[in-house]
Amino acid sequence: MRYPAVLLIPIAVVGISFFIGSDTQSDQTEEPGAVLYAEFCQDCHGTNGRDFVGRTWKLGSRKKDLLRVMEEGYPLLGMPGYGATMGPEELDSLAEYVLQQAQKEKRFYPTAPRTEETSDLTIRADVIMDGLETPWGMDLTDQGGLLVTEREGRLWHFQEGVQRVVKGLPDDIIVKGQGGLMDVAFWTDNKTLESWVYLSYSKLHPDNDRLSATGLIRGRWEVADSTFRLADVETLFIATPYEKTHHHYGSRIAFGPDGMLYLTCGERGHRDTHPQSLESRPGKVHRLHPDGTIPADNPFLNIPGAEPSIWTWGHRNPQGMFVHPTTGEIWTHEHGPKGGDEINILRKGANYGWPSITFGRNYSGTIITRDTAMTGMEQPLYYWLPSIGACGLDIIDGGQWPKAWQGNLLAGSLSFEYLERLVLDQDQKVIHRENLLEDIGRVRDICTGPNGDVFVAIEGAGTVVRLIPLPKL
Ligand code: HEC
Structure with a gap:
């Protein structure tokens, strides 16, 4: 014109x-x-x-x-x-x-931070770390640094915007299938005031590279000249027998109010061998002293042939665990097959039933068992039908979160790529469920901090997001 x-x-x-x-x-x-x-x-x-x-x-x-x-x-x-x-x-x-x-850049246009409108609250979701491959586990150090594992075999320390690699990791991590470097936990010995970092991972068999097992190590936390490393690394536990499969490693680590370490171990895909046997380690939650020795009050010490570290049994693949801030109970959730992901409160020596009882079916749709209850086996606190691919579990406690959110559970969904909020009543019954951060990516872990901070690790996106409740305007 x-x-x-x-x-x-x-x-x-x-x-x-x-x-x-x-x-x-x-x-x-x-x-x-x-x-x-x-x-x-x-x-x-x-x-x-x-x-x-x-x-x-x-x-x-x-x-x-x-x-x-x-x-x-x-x-x-x-x-x-x-x-x-x-x-x-x-x-x-x-x-x-x-x-x-x-605005000198032509593509510039003002954008709001990511916020979430939930049923009763607005939340801001700030990306604080990005560029990760498969973030798997998180914990905070006593100095407020965030430790993040990547399944590919890296451990990061993140604080004040600075992300540094932690050195001194074991060299027998096998990254294959669901395996790799998994959870991390920071623990300080009150007596010696020494700090240790615990890592769980899929550990290669020393002589046969076709075999692996869930392994637990710890290393002394050393910080010098802005470098972070694990020193004097020692192997504390191997969930033997080693298996050829590359799935169901479990791997969550938590420290109970009793000063003991709890480690979840998946059944490695051998549901008919391990979960209902006290003579092997997969398919159990184990309880150890922080130095790896066996506590004198573990439940199966007097049963001939039983693994003395077992605390609970009958588990499939537990990948969420936290310690309840008021009751001190250990809560876990675990992946069911097709249906039947469940939340459990761990009780000394209890059998959680897999695969004798389940609310799930085989992935093909065929029946595993019609039994959903049996004497001597625990009922879950809650089960998901269909499965959400539950991974990562924590509880909101303190901070700026409103009353209605205190004591709510946050569970990650790998399958549906969101974070689930579960509201419980006083009898610990789930009375409300809500999807947060829909389509954010596979939610792998949730970690809460002492001042109410909530961190969420997301696979695929390769990010760690911090959730902040916004005051109502
Ligand atoms: C000591 C270093 C430092 C100083 C000084 C500083 N900043 Fe920052 N600022 C940072 C870091 C680190 C970030 C986070 C960046 C990131 O994570 O990508 C940041 C983030 C920001 C952001 C948010 C960016 C975003 O991606 O949303 C703004 C806006 C900002 N700074 C503005 C300022 C202004 C204006 C000043 C001066 C008054 C200032 N900063 C001074 C280090 C600094």
């Missing part, structure tokens, strides 16, 4: 003045936002807001998001807060300046 020349002239004038305007602006160091930026921000974020041009924003890129981040800071990511030292006008001029620089 042709425009009359008279119409083009004003456009050209506006265009030129725009260029002149923006040129003088970026050189104009008197502009308060630019001055403040140069003084307070550019050491970390680069000159002229370089870090914000073409950025994939983590915490939102609307002006109000920037103001919030600058005011409060985000210690976990290493962003200091300026609310105490800068006034609203200074913060405002900084936000304007950063946005003005960011």
Whole structure:
């Protein structure tokens, strides 16, 4: 289309003045936002807001998001807060300046951080780590650092935005099928004040590379010159016999209020051999002293042939475990087959029934057993039909979470790629279920921190997300 020349002239004038305007602006160091930026921000974020041009924003890129981040800071990511030292006008001029620089990129458009509208609360989901392959297990150190395993055989320490690899891992991790490096737990010995890191993984047989077993090691936590390593690594437990299969390793680690270590071991795909036998280790939850020795009050010490570390039996593949903050009970959940993922509270010596009783069927749809109950076998606290592919389990406790959320369970779903909220009544009955973070990816682990922090590890996306309850406006 042709425009009359008279119409083009004003456009050209506006265009030129725009260029002149923006040129003088970026050189104009008197502009308060630019001055403040140069003084307070550019050491970390680069000159002229370089870090914000073409950025994939983590915490939102609307002006109000920037103001919030600058005011409060985000210690976990290493962003200091300026609310105490800068006034609203200074913060405002900084936000304007950063946005003005960011807008130089044509693709820039203001985006809100990811929020979730639940039935009774808005939650913000901040991505605090990304670029991971298959995050599997998480725990916090006594200094607030986040330890994250990747199934591929790496352990990370993340604090104040700095992600460092932890050295000194065992060299017999076999990454195959469902196996690899799995859970991590941090524990400090109250007597010696020494800290240890525990790892569970699929361990290669020393002489036969076709065989593996769930293994548990620990290493002394050593931090020197910003390097993290496990020293004096010792093997504490191997869930023998070694098997040829590469699935159902279990692998969650937790420390009970009794000072004992609990380790879940899956049945390795041998449901007719292990779960109902006290003479092998797969398909059980084991209880050990933190140094790997057997506690004198374990339930099966007097039964000839029984494995002395067994605490509970009849398990399929338990991959979620936490210690209840008020009752001190150990809660687990485990994968059922087609249907029948279940939540259990572990009781000394109890048999959870797999495969004699189950609410599930074979994956092919055929019957495993019609029995869902039997004397001498525990009923689950809850079971999922259909299975959600339950992985990772924790409980909301403290922090800014409203009352209705305190004591709620969070369970990951591998199959349906969401985080499930389960509300329990006083009799520990599940009275409400709700999907959070739908389509976020395979949710592998959930870890709660002492101040109510909730971290969620997501496979596929390769991220760790932090959930924050937002006050009702
Ligand atoms: C000590 C280093 C440091 C200083 C100084 C600093 N920041 Fe940051 N800031 C960070 C880090 C680290 C992050 C997190 C970045 C990440 O995880 O990708 C961050 C994040 C941010 C974000 C959120 C970005 C997003 O992706 O959502 C904004 C906005 C921001 N900073 C603005 C500022 C401004 C404005 C200043 C100056 C007043 C400033 N920062 C000073 C380190 C710093």
